[in-house]
Amino acid sequence: MYYNDHDPPHFHVIYAGFMTRIEIMTGEYVRGDDALPSSKEKIVMKWLQLNKGPPKFADHWHTIVPPSFFMSLS
Structure with a gap:
């Protein structure tokens, strides 16, 4: 996970020069x-x-990507 990353909550996997989320x-x-x-x-x-289950990985998403980072376009 990266600071200020975009939704949906995800993680990056890098393997032998290959990257996916x-x-x-x-x-x-x-x-x-x-x-x-x-x-x-x-x-x-x-x-x-x-x-992924609480209180593990998924709980850290909003710590790394604070809700104030997102804005509504509506």
Whole structure:
């Protein structure tokens, strides 16, 4: 996760020069990002399942990306 990153809450995965982003709550790839090789995807998804539940990974999103960073266009 990066400070002042954009929604949806996600994390970056970098492997052998390959970069993708995965949504924390759904485990889906951020739209437009390529999938990891299946063997690496299994490892990342297992890690996500172990770390996304409260009070873990997902709870840190709004600490890193404060709500005041976002604005409404409506």
